[in-house]
Amino acid sequence: MAKYLLLKHYRGAPASVNDVPMDQWTPEELSAHVQYMQDFADRLEGTGEFVDSQALSPEGTFVRYGGEGRPPVTDGPFAETKDLIAGWMVIDVETYERALELAGELSAAPGAGGKPIHEWLEVRPFLAAPPTITE
Amino acid sequence: MDEALLRGLTPAVIGIxxxxxxxxxxxxxxVQDGLVEAVRAWPDxxxxxxxxxxxxxxxxxxxDAARADTSRQQREVRVEGEPMPGPGAAVDDxxxxxxxxxxxxxTPASAVALTLRAVGGLTTRQIAQAYLVPEATMAQRISRAKRTVSGVRFDQPGDVATVLRVLYLVFNEGYSGDVDLAxxxxxxxxxLAGKTDHEEVAGLLxxxxxxxxxRPARTGPDGRLVPLAEQDRSLWNTRLIAEGVDVLQTALARDRLGQFQAQAAIAALHADARTVEETDWVQIVEWYDxxxxxxxxxxxxxxxAVAVGEADGPRAGLxxxxxxxPSMPRHTAAAAYLHERDGDPVTAARLYAEAARSAPNLPERDHLTRQAARLNAQLRG
Structure with a gap:
């Protein structure tokens, strides 16, 4: 088994097919979307492939070390930041093909008009633990 | 309380x-419920x-479970009338x-999870921790596996090779969390070796x-991976080596070679060398053949190819x-190593850095990055 991150972007991914901002959806469309995500996670738990799912606020702050005895330096948020992560799902699956298949299903979550968003998701493998036998 | 002894009883009791x-x-x-109760009751x-x-x-x-489940009332009536099974039944399943x-x-992952629970007697939580997934996910993986084999006849003879593949997977996962999978x-x-007479079981053991x-020599104090050639061999466990060599020799004497015996023979040749220079690379190449x-x-x-590089020189290895x-895992890392041995640190540094970018795990990536950094520092001179 290998773990993969299915990464969802607010910004930075190519445009979705059904590219209507969420605040333009009807309340029913929003509910249907949330329900789809929940059902998807439940189904993956049932197949023994679910690890974690989290959503992130779009508001972030950049922080760095400010030097000895000084508070950390903060900056941002930067409106021009290309890549803005919205959330993720972590799955534990038998093959890379299975990871792609599940990402495709997640991307079919309904949006405006109840139609699939066809949102671009990024699939990233985890760096695993090293095997015991290497030679 | 000897938890390994307790867990060792698991498969036989399920069989009964x-x-x-x-x-x-x-x-x-x-039986899982029984194990939980044993952990509670046995110490006192x-x-x-x-x-x-x-x-x-x-x-x-x-x-208790049958009684609680009203839909199984029929079975309850049936089993209530039967005598208790005696301890230590004649057949060991x-x-x-x-x-x-x-x-x-x-699937391999389901077989691993089910083996650890039903043969190993580990709890679902322990298995989930070892594989870094939520307990609910592991519980589902195990119950699906149980459903999958529900129609399999229990007394059918199986294939030892499939069992060995599962055990190899468990071992090679190393360990994480509080369960030592190795x-x-x-x-x-x-x-398994005690229950069956099979040279490849011995080979895998x-x-x-x-x-x-x-293992004590594989990681440094800071957690970094120490490659075989740089390991402090005085840290190797000589008792385990002696046992491994002994088990292997008995297996090889039967003259029915298999892949696990061949792999063990390679490991035994490494174990036999007190310093890396004493390694018998010629014999190791023969075992790789x-x-x-x-x-x-x-x-x-x-x-x-790496072993050939040691036995016949880096050019032969290359x-x-x-x-x-060249796209297979660790190909670039092997090429980097052989180029360095061949006296080409520029190519080696470039390949080490490239290998680090595609390394499948963090300790390996760190190791390869360090190799590239070492050569680059030398080149800057």
Whole structure:
């Protein structure tokens, strides 16, 4: 088994097919979307492939070390930041093909008009633990 | 309390319940409940006959569960009328449990999870922790696996090779969390070796023991990976090495070579060298030739190329490497190593950095990055 991150972007991914901002959806469309995500996670738990799912606020702050005895330096948020992560799902699956298949299903979550968003998701493998036998 | 001894009883007790007519999935749950109770009760009140105790308690757990489940009322009536099974039944079904849990209808991950629970006696939580997934996910993986094998006849003979693949996977996962999977794999393979007379079971056990012996030397104090050539060999566990060599020699004497015996022979040759310079690379290459013949595995060919580089010089190693698919894992790392040995640090540094970017795990990536950094610092001079 290998773990993969299915990464969802607010910004930075190519445009979705059904590219209507969420605040333009009807309340029913929003509910249907949330329900789809929940059902998807439940189904993956049932197949023994679910690890974690989290959503992130779009508001972030950049922080760095400010030097000895000084508070950390903060900056941002930067409106021009290309890549803005919205959330993720972590799955534990038998093959890379299975990871792609599940990402495709997640991307079919309904949006405006109840139609699939066809949102671009990024699939990233985890760096695993090293095997015991290497030679 | 000896938890390994307790868990070692698991498959035999499941087998007894199954022979009493309980279906495998239910029997497995009942024995798990019995194990939990044993962990609670045994420290204050150790039983004289641990197996008999576990059979009795698991049987009671089964009856409790059957009573609680009104839809199973019919069965309750049936089993209530039957006598308690006696302790220490004549038939030992431990081997059958190994076959069932490694059944070819299961995916590798399901077979691993089911084996650790039903043969190893680990709890779902422990298995979930070891594989870094939520307990609910692991519980589902196990119950799906139980459903998958629910139609398999318990007394069917299985294929030892499928069991060995599962145990190899458990061992090679190393360990994370509070469960030592490598240690558990050795315990299960040792138990299997005691139940069946098969040279490849012995070969796998020897392979595990020989690699486990090196564990104290595999990581530095800061957690970094220490490659074989740089390991402090005084840290190797000589008792495990002696046992591994002994098990291997007995297996090889039967003259029915298999891939695990060949791999163990390579590990034994490394274990035999007190310093890296004393390594018998010529013999190691010969064993890799056997391994390639037995498995036709690209990994074996890659490792063979590195061994050829040691036996016949880096040019020969690079020539052996040239025939292999450059996109396979660790190909670039092997090329980097051989180029460095060939006196070309510029190419080696570039390849180490490239290999680091595609490394499949963090310790390996750190190791390869460090190699590139070391050469680059030398080149800056």
């Amino acid at each position: 319940l199954v022979r009493r007519g309980v279906d495998f999935a239910t029997a497995e749950d009942a 009140n150790p039983p004289q006959d641990p197996k008999g105790w576990l059979v009795t308690v698991a049987w009671r757990k089964f009856l 431990t081997l059958q449990l190994y076959f069932l849990c490694a059944h070819p209808s299961l 240690g558990e794999a050795i315990r299960l393979t040792r138990q 020897a392979l595990m023991l020989l690699h486990h012996a090196r 056997e391994l390639v013949r037995l498995t036709d595995s690209p990994v074996a060919r890659l490792n063979r 020539a052996a490497l040239a025939g292999l698919d």
